Amino acid sequence: MLKSTPLIASKTVTPSSVNELKTIVTEAIENKKTLIPIGGGTQLFTAREKFDIAINISGLTKGFRHTPEDMTATLPAGKLFSDAQNKLKENGQWIPLDPPDNGLSTVGGIVSANRWGPRRHRYGTVRDWVIATTIINGKGELVKSGANVVKNVSGYDLNKVYIGARGTLGILVDITFKLFPTHKNEMTFHACFSNLDEIFKTASEINNSPLEIEALLILNGRWVSSKAKHWWLLIKIIGSNESMESQSRIVSSILENSISKRWRQTNNEDSISYWRTANLGNKNSKELFAEAVITIPKSKTENLVTQIFEIDPNISMKILPACGALTIGLNSENIYNKFKEIIINQNINVEISGKNIFSCNDKWPLNPVSLPLMKQLKKALDPSYIFAPRTYLGRI
Amino acid sequence: MGSKKSKLPLVNDLEALLGQDRVLSHPTELLVYECDGLTLSKYGAEAVVLPRSTKEVSEIVKCCQKHKTPFLARGSGTGLSGGAVAAEGGVIIQMSRMSDIIEIDYDNEIAIVQPGVINLHLSEATRKNGYHFAPDPSSQKACTIGGNVAENAGGPHTLKYGVTTNHIMGLTTVMPNGDIVELGGKEDLNSGYDLVGIFVGSEGTLGITTEIIVRLTKNPESYKTFLASFNTVESASHSVSKMIAKGIIPAALELIDNLSIIAVENHIKAGFPVDAAAILLIEIDGLSSELSKQANQIKEICHSSGATNFQQAKDEKERIQLWRGRKEAMGALGKITPAFYTVDGVVPRSKLPEILKFDVETGERNGLKVAHLCHAGDGNIHPNILYNHMDESETKAAIKISKEILQKCIDLGGALSGEHGIGTEKVSSFKIMFNDEDEAQMLAIRSSFNSSGLLNPSKIFPTGAKCGESRIRKTIAGGGWL
Numbered sequence: 001m002l003k004s005t006p007l008i009a010s011k012t013v014t015p016s017s018v019n020e021l022k023t024i025v026t027e028a029i030e031n032k033k034t035l036i037p038i039g040g041g042t043q044l045f046t047a048r049e050k051f052d053i054a055i056n057i058s059g060l061t062k063g064f065r066h067t068p069e070d071m072t073a074t075l076p077a078g079k080l081f082s083d084a085q086n087k088l089k090e091n092g093q094w095i096p097l098d099p100p101d102n103g104l105s106t107v108g109g110i111v112s113a114n115r116w117g118p119r120r121h122r123y124g125t126v127r128d129w130v131i132a133t134t135i136i137n138g139k140g141e142l143v144k145s146g147a148n149v150v151k152n153v154s155g156y157d158l159n160k161v162y163i164g165a166r167g168t169l170g171i172l173v174d175i176t177f178k179l180f181p182t183h184k185n186e187m188t189f190h191a192c193f194s195n196l197d198e199i200f201k202t203a204s205e206i207n208n209s210p211l212e213i214e215a216l217l218i219l220n221g222r223w224v225s226s227k228a229k230h231w232w233l234l235i236k237i238i239g240s241n242e243s244m245e246s247q248s249r250i251v252s253s254i255l256e257n258s259i260s261k262r263w264r265q266t267n268n269e270d271s272i273s274y275w276r277t278a279n280l281g282n283k284n285s286k287e288l289f290a291e292a293v294i295t296i297p298k299s300k301t302e303n304l305v306t307q308i309f310e311i312d313p314n315i316s317m318k319i320l321p322a323c324g325a326l327t328i329g330l331n332s333e334n335i336y337n338k339f340k341e342i343i344i345n346q347n348i349n350v351e352i353s354g355k356n357i358f359s360c361n362d363k364w365p366l367n368p369v370s371l372p373l374m375k376q377l378k379k380a381l382d383p384s385y386i387f388a389p390r391t392y393l394g395r396i
Numbered sequence: 397m398g399s400k401k402s403k404l405p406l407v408n409d410l411e412a413l414l415g416q417d418r419v420l421s422h423p424t425e426l427l428v429y430e431c432d433g434l435t436l437s438k439y440g441a442e443a444v445v446l447p448r449s450t451k452e453v454s455e456i457v458k459c460c461q462k463h464k465t466p467f468l469a470r471g472s473g474t475g476l477s478g479g480a481v482a483a484e485g486g487v488i489i490q491m492s493r494m495s496d497i498i499e500i501d502y503d504n505e506i507a508i509v510q511p512g513v514i515n516l517h518l519s520e521a522t523r524k525n526g527y528h529f530a531p532d533p534s535s536q537k538a539c540t541i542g543g544n545v546a547e548n549a550g551g552p553h554t555l556k557y558g559v560t561t562n563h564i565m566g567l568t569t570v571m572p573n574g575d576i577v578e579l580g581g582k583e584d585l586n587s588g589y590d591l592v593g594i595f596v597g598s599e600g601t602l603g604i605t606t607e608i609i610v611r612l613t614k615n616p617e618s619y620k621t622f623l624a625s626f627n628t629v630e631s632a633s634h635s636v637s638k639m640i641a642k643g644i645i646p647a648a649l650e651l652i653d654n655l656s657i658i659a660v661e662n663h664i665k666a667g668f669p670v671d672a673a674a675i676l677l678i679e680i681d682g683l684s685s686e687l688s689k690q691a692n693q694i695k696e697i698c699h700s701s702g703a704t705n706f707q708q709a710k711d712e713k714e715r716i717q718l719w720r721g722r723k724e725a726m727g728a729l730g731k732i733t734p735a736f737y738t739v740d741g742v743v744p745r746s747k748l749p750e751i752l753k754f755d756v757e758t759g760e761r762n763g764l765k766v767a768h769l770c771h772a773g774d775g776n777i778h779p780n781i782l783y784n785h786m787d788e789s790e791t792k793a794a795i796k797i798s799k800e801i802l803q804k805c806i807d808l809g810g811a812l813s814g815e816h817g818i819g820t821e822k823v824s825s826f827k828i829m830f831n832d833e834d835e836a837q838m839l840a841i842r843s844s845f846n847s848s849g850l851l852n853p854s855k856i857f858p859t860g861a862k863c864g865e866s867r868i869r870k871t872i873a874g875g876g877w878l
Contacts, residue, residue, distance in 0.1 A: 069641040069746035070775075092643055114585075125585060127593060128562055141833040147811040149742045151559055151774040153548045153597045154812040154829055155856060156838045160561075160593025169589075181643025210617045210683055243685035297582040299503035323584060324504075349583050364587050370579050373571075373845070374589045380844035381837065393588045 008046055009036060009054035016059040018142065018173050025171065026140035028053060029384050036388045037167040039078070039109025042102065045166070047391045048358050055171060057108050063174055068093060071179045072131065072148050077108025077172040093179040096123040100279045108172040114164030117279050118215035118234070120323055123180070126163050132176035133159045135169075138382035142173065150178045161377060168392045169381045185244050186214065188271035189235040191255050191263035196309065199231045200302045202258040203321045209254065211247050212239045217278055220309075222316035223329065224277050229313070233260070234278055236271075278318065281329065288316075290330045290354035292339065298324035304348070311338045330354075340365055364393040406463040407443050410487070413455050418446040418493075429488050432473040432480045433535075434821050436737060436791070441482035446493045450568055450576055450606040453489060457604065458574035460487050460850060468852035469604040471511065471543030474535040476738050477819025479547065479599050483854035489604060491542050497521055498607065505612045506565060506582055511542020511605050515549075518610070527612040530557035533815070534723045545605050548597030550815035552648035552722065553679070555773040557613060559815070561596040566609035569595060572602075572851040582609060594841065599817045601852045602845045616681035619647065620691055621709040621718055624698040625672035629653050629756070629768070631702035632674035633749040636772040638697045640745045644690065648679040649773030651752075655732070655782070656725050656767045663728035666721020667714065669705065676772070677722055725769050726780075735785035736767070737794045738778060740822075741805035742814035745775040751801075751808060755779040758800050762793045776814030777805070803828055818856040826858045835859060 015021040028035050033052035038044060040058070060078035067073065068091040075084045082103050088094045099105065099115030109115075111133075116125045123129075132146030145158035162169055193199040199218055207216055215236040221228025237247045248265065255263040266274060296304060301324050308315055308328060316329035330336040333356070343350050344365055357363050368374075371394045378385075378396045390396075403411075403421065410419045420426060421443045430438040442465070447453045453469075460467040466486030473480050482488055495512035502525055507518060515536040519528035532551035533539055539549065545567070550559045557563075566580035580592035595602055626632040632651055639649065652660070652675050657668045668675055676698065680690050695706050709715035729736050743751045752768060759766035759781060767780045781797050783790040802812055802825050812822050812829050826835065839857055843849075 067744065067746065069637060070744040071640055071643070072744065116585075124562070127590060128558065137833075137837055139833075139836075141837075143833050143837045144830070145834070145837070147742075147829070148744050148809045149775055149811050149814070150745070151550055151554065151742055151771070151776050151814040152811045153599075153815055153817045155818065155826070155834070156594055156841060157548070157561065157597050158594070158837060158841075160590040163590060163593075165589055181645070212683060212686065239683065240686055240689045242689055243683050246685050247683070295583040295585040297501075297504045297506075299501075325585070349581070349585075349587055351587055366587075368586065368588050370577055370591055371588070373577060373579075373591055376844045377589055377591070377594075377841065380840040383840075 009051040012054040012056055014056040014059040022136055022140060022142060025136045028386050029140050034389055035386050037171045039106030040104035042105050043109060043113040045363060045391060047360050049390050058106060060173060066091060072176060073179055074174050074176040075107045076174050077106060079107050081105045081107050081110050088179060089182055092182050094182050095129055095177045096180040107175055111163055111172060111175050112165060112167050118217045120325060121216050121320055122214045127160055129177045130159045130163060130175055131178050133162055134173040135162060135171060136173060137170045138384055138386060148176055166392060168378060168388045168396060170387060183238045185241060186236055186238045187244060187248060188266045188274060189251050190266050190274055191233040191260040193231045193233060193260050195259060196306060198259045199233055200321060202254060203233060205254050206235055207322045209250050211237050211250060214238045216322055218319040218321055219278055220317045222314055223318050224282050234274055288329045288354060289332050289336050289356050290352050292328040292330060292350050292352045294326040294348060294350045296324045296348055298322060307342055311335055360393060360395045367394045404442060406465055409459050410443055410445055413459060414445055420444040432478060433476040434478040437478050437820060439481045439483050440485060441488045442485055444488045444490050446490050448493050453570045453604055453606050454574045454576055456489055457570055461848060466850050466853050469600050471540030472538045474539040475547055476740060476816040477821040479817050479819035479855060483820050504582055507610050507612055509541055509608050509610060511540060511608060513541050515539050515541055515544060522612055526615050528615055529610055530563050530613040531560045541608055542605050545596050545608055546600040547817045552650055552771060555649055556645055556647040561593060563611045564592055564596050564608060565611055567592055567595055567605050568607035569603035569605050572846040572848060599855055601842055601855055618684040618687060619679055619681035620687050621715045622678040623707050623718060624676040624703045625669045625705040626674045626703055629674040629752050630749050632676055633752050635676060635698050635701035636748055637746050638701060644693055646678050646773060647681045650677040650722055651768060651770040651772035653768040655765060656769050659728040659732045660721045660725050663731055664720060664724060666717050668721055677718060729767060729780055733782035736780040736782050737798055738780050739798045739801050740813045740816040741802050741810060742776045743805050743808045743810035747808040748772060748775060751777055751804060754804050755801055758797050762797050764793055764797060774814060799825060820854060823858050
């Protein structure tokens, strides 16, 4: 289990209205105070910087607006993501994202940290679903971008830069999403492999088959159990009553002809349990030294996994092979250092989190070539450098 | 401007960079670059240059900065917002000679292209391997991917597959000072601020894209195409709203009204019923085993909304002809009117019946007809105001109607543009959607990246911009694609 870096701020305030928040930000600008917005605190990274004020956005819960006939919803940033999803599902719709969430994540936090889960395979990430935002900017102003429409080229798409900015460009007040209908039928298959080559080969075959795949995930045993040594392949397919049977036959045939000795279509209860474990990891495992999230061109995934596995087979891994996305549990400082060497040598895009990660350079070991432009962007939108300064990539 | 006998020092410098054959500066050579698909307004450039590489673009930009001359990039000029024009004079960097597909990487389901690649060419190049480039503007036979990036282009099938921004992973960009930067990459998510996200749809005001990494999309296993006919536009638009409300998202959902139907049938005989007040062209795709149920649901909704006929394209030939009818509808309108003015407003999808009614009534009130070619599933309404460009009062009326429609879109919670951008055309309407603070937030980025303001001035933002309408003059009949 991963714990976040503790928050270091002189005081914490919890505004309950947008006006209250606006006043806090305006006063902070006038008095040259630094601010750090926090949601559920599940992804907090402060690089040991000390801030004057922590703004807990969990009080910003008013203004939930769901328009089922438009398939859009505006969600207040402080609302719990899980609560929002449950509310949307009452009308058969949802945001088809499943970031790791222990029930504490806020909508604003998920967007700010750009969190994703296994459904990234089919639905992409936050950037594919946000259509409008309201923020308090670096001048203390309430600024809107986008509209309640699913297609829009009216002015710059500022929404994109707020996503994943970790509150360094302003404080999100509300976010409007386009939605997707919930589906009635889903089916999960679980297969165990002892051979890395074979599990990738099977995953690729499934991915290239005529299936409606919602999630396709490879986990090594350590992700799910402290003793397991095998690899898991988890597959979720969705569809109508008419297609589920034929899809099931295709998956079954592929798994039957693979070298997997143990595979099955899971029952509903097991399915929920498998996907929860896949998303949040093994709750009984030891606390990790750090956790790394990687995105690489997908054709390089297997090779990278092999290299990491060679460091230590006890490293836990969650892999979305069709997205080139990996989450790596780094058990010790020694493993972390070896891992970092691979990442730096191969110029791999990574973000590392955890209680032992203290500096921006540890969190983002490699700076993108566009870092100077990112710095310009920060200066343009937060000219007083009040929002979580020196906590973002390249010490932005 | 171009009528001067001796060449401008700027032109001499550009010719030194590229050679005389890739610098156009004679007035007759520049005529074709005076406007894009919006022929209401025209602007003269001092020169048009034809670079072949990123490095050359960088050198051109530096040259323009040295001469303190405005510059902008242009693709095929199929946009409808007066975006790819030299609104303040200066140099047009025409990207059509940067038209190579540099790499197709099926393992990673991406392609790297130069900005002058024609949209459809990429899908044709990847079709045999079962892939396509999902954004499919109606101009896809002519428009460039660079232009798609600048305008965040859409198209009929973006209802299901998303617009251009959902399919762009990386950009090589020449910044307004001539620096060459790489944004994003072959990974589908990158650390740091999403600069690709802000550059896509920025209408060429932040930098000039010279290479693009695009995501390729697998072709669907199967598809079905339907034509539903209605006695009223309202019942057709209600059908659309009902489908969305029921969570049905077809691959494409287009609404075509009677005026447009007649134009199409006069033009190519696509098989549209000329007695229908409106038709819906609906396509669903995916696993063949998935489609029957969806088809039944759609049919049921159309009939419950008053569809008088619901038919499926019986074969590929018929399907292609139906889509040809839709994609060539704009050209067909040119046969029934001296000129038309396309409005690119977009509304929340439940407001479709209301806005379509408003469009027609507003046209009637001002003495002009309005023909619709809607990307209905997206709420992108595309009313085409039919007018005579030689008649000043009709031209003024067309502009008045467009402004009223855009205002109504905003009143209904919509936006000024669904897929063609603000350009010069909607600069004067910008403030009906955004307040001073919203605009200042965007301008802060523009000023930061484009500090001299020489890259593509007088686009999008009203602050410090001239009003495009002040330059409107009588012109040839025209129209565009959507």
